[in-house]
Amino acid sequence: MPQVMEFKLPDLGEGLTEAEIVRWLVAVGDVVAIDQPVVEVETAKAMVEVPCPYGGVVTARFGEEGTELPVGAPLITVAVGAASLPQAPAAQAAEAEGSGNVPRPLIGYGEDHSRPARRRRVRPVTAAVSAPVVAAPVAPVVAAPVAPAAVAGPVPVISPLVRKLAKDGGVDLRALTGSGPEGLILRADVEAALAALRAPQPAPVAAAAPAVAAQGERIPLKGVRGAVAEKLSRSRREIPDATCWVDADATELMAARAAMNAVGGPKISVLALLARICTAALARYPELNSTVDLAAKEIVRLPSVHLGFAAQTERGLVVPVVRDAQHRNPESLSAEFARLTELARSGKLAPADLTGGTFTLNNYGVFGVDGSTPIINHPEAAMLGVGRIIDKPWVHEGQLAVRKVVQLSLTFDHRVCDGGTAGGFLRYVADCVESPAVLLRSL
DSSP states (O other): OOOEEEEEOOOSTTTTTEEEEESOOTTTEEEEEEEEEEEEEOOOOOOEEEEESSEEEEEEEEOOTOOOOETTTTEEEEEEEEEEEEOOOOHHHHHHHHHHOOOOOTTOOOOOSSOOOOOOOOOOSSSSSOOOOOOOOOOOOOOOOOOOOOOSSOOBBOOOOHHHHHHHHHGGGGGGOSSSSGBOOOOOHHHHHHHHHHHHOOOOOOOOOOOOOOOOOOOOHHHHHHHHHHHHHHHHHHHOEEEEEEEEHHHHHHHHHHHHTOOOSOOOOOOOOOHHHHHHHHHOOGGGGEETTTTTTTTEESOOOEEEEOOOEEEEOOOEEEGGGGOOOOHHHHHHHHHHHHHHHOOOOOOGGGGOOSEEEEGGGGGSOOOOOOOOOOOOEEEEEEEOOOEEEEEEEEEEEEEEEEEEEEETTTOOOOHHHHHHHHHHHHHHHHTHHHHHTTT
């Protein structure tokens, strides 16, 4: 007899609690092998394929594409055994409940015994419970408000002429309060009422329109887009940031890159050179390679530079991280940037590739813009932004010349350092850009 095994959505790492089903890779009735990817899911960190630890016939899938599932929720059931065949859903459910559900190690993830088992949240059942019959409460009889009775009798008016004046002008004398003795209505009272009627009336205030759903396409803030929105919002909420910037002559840097690439071998990218300059600058100004521990009220200076770099993909902005960037040369940095960028564009980055950054280099110049005010990638303490490198008139050695100019922007957490440190860091970076030989002093 085949045994129906239930495979639950595993913990994909980094403490993620849910994932969205992007695409099913198998259908009910398909035969799957052990460790064969069965579904593509998107977490707040990355898009990954989830392999199934069982081999057999798929008997059920849980969740349509676009559905978010919590970690630990049933994902798929597989009938394991030589005689396994697709069964009716009721039989599948019965067998799934009765099965031993013996877990096997997941290829690519492994079982984390250090974490306590997650408990599924029991949701209250509401739809299947019949509501008790309760006698409808009898509304108390409330007496309708009684309008005040109209005052009977003539209205005291000072003269018939005033009464006629009011009648001709359409003034209701009963609505007036006379200013004469014992409430006697005078000519002045009627004329004031007439003046009020003839005065331009203010435009009626339009009643507040009922809440109507805004027109247009609505895009849920979830997945990578939601994670980016939350991180940027948190950065703005928690980090008191400041930005300084400087224009730099990048002509010598571009010449140095051309000389490096002229000798053959893998090409060195401009981003790699800027990254190498950043790691040298962070060695001089370690305050900017840190984070703030709010709970402990401490600034934590980090020993390694895990350099993040912004990469725009079809799924949105992602920030892959180059580990231990301070130990890499420009050639190694170029290779790592190329590898991570390719993974980012193909949606194959692992969650670990997107976490743990300590400083971010943002080259928004590729979008054709000169400057920006980067938002710090929380919980880091600083980000260096690089605009496009463009030919501009520049005073070089006392003469006006056309040079390759770039704008550098540094946004930093003002809690970790003052402007002097930030300015020193940025000036050092600019000096290395303008004269790469400066960098040789620290290598």
